[in-house]
Amino acid sequence: MVKQLRIALAGNANVGKSVIFNQLTGLNQIVGNWPGKTVERAEGTLHFEGYTIRIIDLPGIYSLSTFSMEEIVSRDYIATEKPDVIINVVDASMLERNLYFTLQLLELDPPIILDLNQIDFAAKKGIKIDAEKLSLALGVPVVQTVAITGAGINELLSTVVAVANREKQLQPLKVTYGKEIEKRAQAIEKLVNAKLPQICAVYPARWIAIKLLERDEDVTGKIRNYENGKEVLEYAEKLAGELEKIHGEPSPVIIASERYSLATKIAKAVTTVETPPKISLEQKIDALTTHKVLGYPILAGVLAAMFALIFIGGNFVSAGFDYTFGILTNQTANALSPFLPKIAVDLINKGVLSGIFAGISVALPYIVPFYILLALLEDSGYLPRAAFLMDNLMHKIGLHGKAFIPIMLGYGCNVPACIGCRIMETQRERFLSAFVVVLIPCAARTVVILGLVGRFVGLHAALALYVFDLVLVFVLGRIAFKVLPGEPVGLIMEMPSYKKPSMKNILVKTWSRTRDFVFIAFPIIIAGSLAIVALDITGFTSYIVNGASPLISVWLGLPVLAGIPLIFGILRKELTLILLAELIPLESLTAVQMIVFALVTMIYIPCLATIAALKREFGWKKALAITLIDVGLALLLGGIAYRILSL
Amino acid sequence: MRFRHRRAITEPQIVKDDRETVSLTCLEEGKSGVLAYAHGGCGLVRRLAEMGLTPGVKVKLLRKCPFRGPLEIEVRGTALALGYGVASKIFVKPLRTETNG
Numbered sequence: 001m002v003k004q005l006r007i008a009l010a011g012n013a014n015v016g017k018s019v020i021f022n023q024l025t026g027l028n029q030i031v032g033n034w035p036g037k038t039v040e041r042a043e044g045t046l047h048f049e050g051y052t053i054r055i056i057d058l059p060g061i062y063s064l065s066t067f068s069m070e071e072i073v074s075r076d077y078i079a080t081e082k083p084d085v086i087i088n089v090v091d092a093s094m095l096e097r098n099l100y101f102t103l104q105l106l107e108l109d110p111p112i113i114l115d116l117n118q119i120d121f122a123a124k125k126g127i128k129i130d131a132e133k134l135s136l137a138l139g140v141p142v143v144q145t146v147a148i149t150g151a152g153i154n155e156l157l158s159t160v161v162a163v164a165n166r167e168k169q170l171q172p173l174k175v176t177y178g179k180e181i182e183k184r185a186q187a188i189e190k191l192v193n194a195k196l197p198q199i200c201a202v203y204p205a206r207w208i209a210i211k212l213l214e215r216d217e218d219v220t221g222k223i224r225n226y227e228n229g230k231e232v233l234e235y236a237e238k239l240a241g242e243l244e245k246i247h248g249e250p251s252p253v254i255i256a257s258e259r260y261s262l263a264t265k266i267a268k269a270v271t272t273v274e275t276p277p278k279i280s281l282e283q284k285i286d287a288l289t290t291h292k293v294l295g296y297p298i299l300a301g302v303l304a305a306m307f308a309l310i311f312i313g314g315n316f317v318s319a320g321f322d323y324t325f326g327i328l329t330n331q332t333a334n335a336l337s338p339f340l341p342k343i344a345v346d347l348i349n350k351g352v353l354s355g356i357f358a359g360i361s362v363a364l365p366y367i368v369p370f371y372i373l374l375a376l377l378e379d380s381g382y383l384p385r386a387a388f389l390m391d392n393l394m395h396k397i398g399l400h401g402k403a404f405i406p407i408m409l410g411y412g413c414n415v416p417a418c419i420g421c422r423i424m425e426t427q428r429e430r431f432l433s434a435f436v437v438v439l440i441p442c443a444a445r446t447v448v449i450l451g452l453v454g455r456f457v458g459l460h461a462a463l464a465l466y467v468f469d470l471v472l473v474f475v476l477g478r479i480a481f482k483v484l485p486g487e488p489v490g491l492i493m494e495m496p497s498y499k500k501p502s503m504k505n506i507l508v509k510t511w512s513r514t515r516d517f518v519f520i521a522f523p524i525i526i527a528g529s530l531a532i533v534a535l536d537i538t539g540f541t542s543y544i545v546n547g548a549s550p551l552i553s554v555w556l557g558l559p560v561l562a563g564i565p566l567i568f569g570i571l572r573k574e575l576t577l578i579l580l581a582e583l584i585p586l587e588s589l590t591a592v593q594m595i596v597f598a599l600v601t602m603i604y605i606p607c608l609a610t611i612a613a614l615k616r617e618f619g620w621k622k623a624l625a626i627t628l629i630d631v632g633l634a635l636l637l638g639g640i641a642y643r644i645l646s647l
Numbered sequence: 648m649r650f651r652h653r654r655a656i657t658e659p660q661i662v663k664d665d666r667e668t669v670s671l672t673c674l675e676e677g678k679s680g681v682l683a684y685a686h687g688g689c690g691l692v693r694r695l696a697e698m699g700l701t702p703g704v705k706v707k708l709l710r711k712c713p714f715r716g717p718l719e720i721e722v723r724g725t726a727l728a729l730g731y732g733v734a735s736k737i738f739v740k741p742l743r744t745e746t747n748g
Contacts, residue, residue, distance in 0.1 A: 062697055062698060063697040065693070065697060067690075067693075067694055067697070093724070094723075094724050094725050095724075096699075096723045096724055096725075097698075097699050097723050097724065097725050100697070100699070249684075249702065250689055250692055250693065252689075252692075252693040252696065253692055253693060253696040253701065253702070256693070256696035256697055256701055257696065257701035257702060257703070260696075260699060260701050260704070260723070264723070290710060290719065292710070292711075292712050292713055292716075384728065387728070388712075388717055388719065388728045389712075391712070391716060391717040391728070391730055392712060392714060392715070392716040392717065392731075395730065395731075395732075400730050401717060401728070401730070487688075490691070490729070490730035490731075490732045490733035491717055491728055491729060491730035491733060492694060492695065492698060492727065492728075492729055492730070492733055493727065493728045494698075494725060494726065494727055494728075495719060495726040495727065495728050496726075497726075
């Protein structure tokens with residue numbers, strides 16, 4: 001019989017948790033969403049000493065309160081699913097803040113192993129931690145690891161097995177507070193135990209008591225539904241009020257302060273700091289890349305290098321793919337036509353096959369290198385610096401520095417960029433970022449802008465389009481920020497130290513992201529291609545084009561046939577240029593027509609795959625709203641541009 | 648002083664020097680201070696506390712960006728970036744020299 005174990009990885013962001021996860025599972029992992037939530041859920045399996053171990057990588061968070069969906073998902077998972085063991089990954093160089101999270105984990109009372117990670121990096125900073133003493137203080141096993149090299153991973157796993165089999169006895173530290181809090185927490189705990197036995201079956205009563213004292217919205221909401229809930233809530237509210245009167249601070253702050261002072265005490269007792277070493281290379285790079293003047297040209301340089309690499313390399317590979325796939329499509333057509341009717345051959349060939357091929361020739365050459373470079377920037381620690389530098393500018397559109405990251409992603413592909421908006425804290429911020437992100441010209445739209453305007457009108461015109469787009473993003477972002485209800489959230493972000501990234505981690509990340517992209521985008525690209533072929537065969541295309549002709553020819557001043565690429569461009573933007581070239585000799589277009597065509601292509605909703613990503617993140621209504629706004633805006637601006645440029 | 652208190656200060660040792668309390672944005676680069684209090688919405692104050700910014704903790708200002716840009720601080724051995732708006736709601740009592748913290 002195979003023995004099964006379920007374990008979870010929990011810890012702060014930037015502690016190397018995902019590196020540990022990738023070391024444990026390799027490519028054997030599935031990345032998806034938590035049911036009903038837009039929170040990433042990474043799960044994997046591994047085999048160790050006759051055990052099949054299922055691992056869940058919980059989101060990187062700093063606390064187990066209700067600040068973000070990630071925090072709620074994590075604590076609910078720990079309390080309700082009760083995994084066999086929880087590995088709490090902590091950064092040895094920042095023990096104090098990490099222990100704050102550990103103490104909260106201990107309050108939930110699961111079996112914990114503390115993984116003291118990045119001990120090499122801590123040693124470099126002159127920080128030494130007595131693991132045995134720490135283990136005694138917390139009452140849980142402590143294993144030291146260096147995730148990037150894989151050192152200590154085996155010991156971590158054997159400790160997991162030992163804890164799961166109760167071979168290692170745990171006497172987890174009972175987190176206690178000062179007299180005033182303690183007295184009240186115990187009183188509430190007693191009441192919770194007596195009045196709410198149902199909820200005590202899931203969560204520890206003491207944990208509930210502390211959360212009630214902290215005025216935790218999620219726990220309060222849960223308890224309100226119970227029969228005796230109101231009574232407990234009123235009592236807890238009264239005690240929390242008393243506490244605030246004594247301390248003159250909001251109760252969550254009082255409790256956080258006490259937890260922190262315990263974390264400080266433990267951290268101080270087990271840490272020895274040797275004479276601070278000389279300024280390290282990492283610190284020098286840090287000072288340079290966040291410099292108030294030099295930081296910006298460096299940022300511009302990094303981004304320019306990144307995109308140059310992606311576009312030049314991508315074009316080269318993409319052309320190769322196109323050539324190969326052209327031959328392949330012809331051959332399949334020849335091979336199939338003796339056996340199947342023409343309609344079926346067309347559906348298979350132009351619909352399914354060209355859909356798959358198109359997906360591959362865009363996804364592989366542009367998306368994969370983009371993901372690799374992104375993972376490199378992420379793992380090295382540069383992205384938070386970029387966000388820091390851009391914070392001021394992002395505030396102008398009601399967002400903060402972190403929004404720069406999805407916006408930057410948008411220049412590669414809008415699909416991951418929409419999902420990337422998750423790094424924003426609130427739903428409002430996420431939606432606002434997504435609204436801005438879909439206006440960013442992705443790789444496919446860049447192909448159209450450069451291939452049409454850049455090639456025939458001149459690079460200055462293409463550049464002007466980009467500048468216009470940035471202005472548009474700024475103006476629309478500002479309007480959306482004023483229109484959407486709610487308060488903007490300020491930037492509070494950890495700045496992790498620079499680190500040498502691990503190649504393995506980068507490749508595993510790239511692989512799982514690419515797979516994620518393929519799962520979202522490919523079915524839609526194929527279904528869309530099929531739909532177009534079907535429309536073409538049944539003759540519906542001409543109806544649509546005729547119907548749209550007043551808009552296309554009178555309002556936008558384009559040849560009527562240009563309507564076809566514009567309509568079908570919703571499948572994939574670079575298709576618009578290919579279709580346009582098939583229908584009309586590009587040289588016959590006037591410069592104004594080219595600019596209007598590229599402008600409309602640039603602004604209207606990127607593609608079906610992006611709509612699908614928006615739907616996944618925000619639901620149908622909001623996805624539809626963004627789509628309609630963008631299409632309307634593209635037509636409006638296209639018409640205006642035609643009139644202004646024709647003067 | 649522009650930043651007069653909107654609420655009672657709790658730490659007794661800080662009350663004594665309450666005229667010396669300044670917003671974090673007024674601190675000079677490289678200087679440290681002891682956090683007196685943060686004001687603003689309950690959500691913000693709570694979030695700050697969870698990131699380690701609790702009353703009485705020592706904070707060092709690492710760098711400031713110009714034009715009311717973000718600040719980078721060091722607190723509890725961690726570097727944190729704070730937007731200007733957030734930082735202006737945090738009040739500290741500046742420490743005169745590095746050694747007396």
